[in-house]
Amino acid sequence: MTITAPDRATLLRARLAVYGLFMIAGMALGTWTSRIPAIKDRLSLSDGELSLGLLGIAAGAIAGMQVVGRLVDRYGSRRVMIPVALAQGVVLLLPAYAPSLPALAAAMFTFGVVHGVLDVSMNANAVVVERAHARPIMSSFHAVFSLGGFAGAGVGGLFAHAQASVPVTFGTVGVVITAMAVVCARWALPDAFDAGRDPQREEGPQARLGGWVLFLGVLSFCCLVGEGAAADWSSVYLVQDLAAQESVGAVGYAAFSIMMTAGRLAGDRLTARFGPVLLVRCCGALAGTGLLAALLIGHQLAGVIGFGLFGAGLSCIIPQVFSAAGHRDPAQSGRALARVASLGYLGLLAGPVLIGAAAELTSLPVALGVPAVLALFVALAAPALRPSRG
Secondary structure (H helix, E strand, O other): OOOOOOOHHHHHHHHHHHHHHHHHHHHHHHHHHHOHHHHHHHOOOOHHHHHHHHHHHHHHHHHHHHHHHHHHHHHOHHHHHHHHHHHHHHHOOHHHHOOOHHHHHHHHHHHHHHHHHHHHHHHHHHHHHHHHHOOOOHHHHHHHHHHHHHHHHHHHHHHHHOOOOHHHHHHHHHHHHHHHHHHHHHHOOOHHHOOOOOHHHHHOOOOOOOHHHHHHHHHHHHHHHHHHHHHHHHHHHHHHHOOOOHHHHHHHHHHHHHHHHHHHHHHHHHHHHHOHHHHHHHHHHHHHHHHHHHHHHOOHHHHHHHHHHHHHHHHOHHHHHHHHHHHHOHHHHHHHHHHHHHHHHHHHHHHHHHHHHHHHHOOHHHHOHHHHHHHHHHHHOHHHHOOOOO
């Protein structure tokens, strides 16, 4: 059956729909994060008890990613991402009403499942839209995710400043998320428009995913180890090892986040001009050498600049890894993205733990050299992102 290519207006709406979904995912996480202290206080949780509750979201996300790949490949990304996008606003409310630690863990597990399924399915649809545009646009989607996180955290902070309750905060943002999901449902591009798909192949048995996809997952793991380490240890390093004030310590992660968002906003133009291999090679080198140089200098300003360079370097790598995984075999893009995302999420969770363990054995500056070295490894492995000729 011949499928008419989407016109420019349809492509624009499809792109805006994917932007909306990435914004939804970022807003949900940012809003939740901003009200963690209030939930911790309401349930009288210790730090250890809170960490157990937070494990629920990680476990749920990884569990959701194990099943979403096959669903996307069988039913199409649009049919999967729209229901879970609508559900994202609903499950955001669950932790607000959790009466105990077990209930909070269960609520966060549910939240994590929805978020993990949305993550993979919206990235799969982003690949469909990118292929329809016939030019790189993946980095801009991930930039919008970061902007959504800032927006969610900002709104949550404003509600906290106004002394609004957690249910009011989550309920308000949940309504906004649901409204955005409804608009996205109307504009999202069906996978049927994807000229890269072979319907006859999809109906037959699927080949096993090769080691190449696993290697992309390893690259995703390496990058997200760095993101997790920067989130949890950048401020500690500046305050504890460089004797910075706490306000200065917070600037380290702010520099990382701002430069990562800026890098992703520029990432599509850079990809179009230099190609994914050269871009990732340069980004990995920038991230690794920037952070290593800052650690060797050991000065507060150098530390802030180093984390900024680290964020700028990592910014374009994950979008290119996801794009490569989704484009290599359109009939199995869901499964490929699910595997890559799962390994990446493990890196995000393992990063802070690995840095903490290494710091106990050596020192925090030495431990922070681990994600820098991993970034250099990604730079060397950049040829793995070379587009398939098949």
